[in-house]
Amino acid sequence: MDQLLVKNISKGCLKSYKVIFEKYYTMLYAYSNRLIHDPESAKEIVNDTFLKLWEHRKTLNREVDSIKPYLFQIAHNQCINHLKQASNKLKLEYLDGNVAAGYEITELEYEELQNAINQAIEALPTQRKQIFLMSRNEGLKYSEIAQQLGISPRTVETQIRRSLNYLREKINRFT
Known part of the structure; x- marks a missing residue:
């Protein structure tokens, strides 16, 4: 079933895209939220995941054997990027706090x-x-x-x- 949907998405079929979206949105959201512990950012990550799916739809048929692992890999990478950005922000806030406290670095x-x-x-x-x-x-x-x-x-x-x-x-x- 998913293979046919992937084939249709690669041809630009919005109905097939919507079916995949509805089938995997909740699973991807739960996975993303479990990784980053931030419901709003998890929603953004899942939306970005589906945006990437649509943007790369023309290469789907050649590159994707199964849509589920493909979507989860995109979401996983998005979560890692989110965590790295959050980590960098915390480091900067820590540094700013230390400078304000007289610990100049x-x-x-x-x-x-x-x-x-x-x-x-x-x-x-x-x-x-x-x-x-x-x-x-x-x-x-x-x-x-x-x-x-x-x-x-x-x-x-x-x-x-x-x-x-x-x-x-x-x-x-x-x-």
């Missing part, structure tokens, strides 16, 4: 701090780094990470704690 110091954080993350052991990034960048819960990697949630918790301790140690000179 230059742009160069900020870049050095950011580089130190990135280098410290890259230096983590492979599995620890993967767990840390799944938690922080993808917003996954410990249980979800454990399930995906086939390890216990306790192991995930331990690895996150060790990662944070290591990062604190590496960037201690900036505090």
Whole structure:
């Protein structure tokens, strides 16, 4: 059924587009909201997901075997971008707050701090780094990470704690 709808969408059929929209909107919204914990932004992400579907409709027939994973991948990428933007905004607000509180930090110091954080993350052991990034960048819960990697949630918790301790140690000179 979805394959026929995808074929029709690739030809510009709005009725097929509407069917896909109605079929997957709620699932994509629930998924996006679970990742970013922001209902309004989740709605925007889902709307952007369907906008991208329509914008790329001419290549759908060649590139998409199944529409559901395609839509979820677009939404997932949109969520990651949203979280990165929110993270950058928080960093700037933190810096602005520190400047206002008399803890002045230059742009160069900020870049050095950011580089130190990135280098410290890259230096983590492979599995620890993967767990840390799944938690922080993808917003996954410990249980979800454990399930995906086939390890216990306790192991995930331990690895996150060790990662944070290591990062604190590496960037201690900036505090």
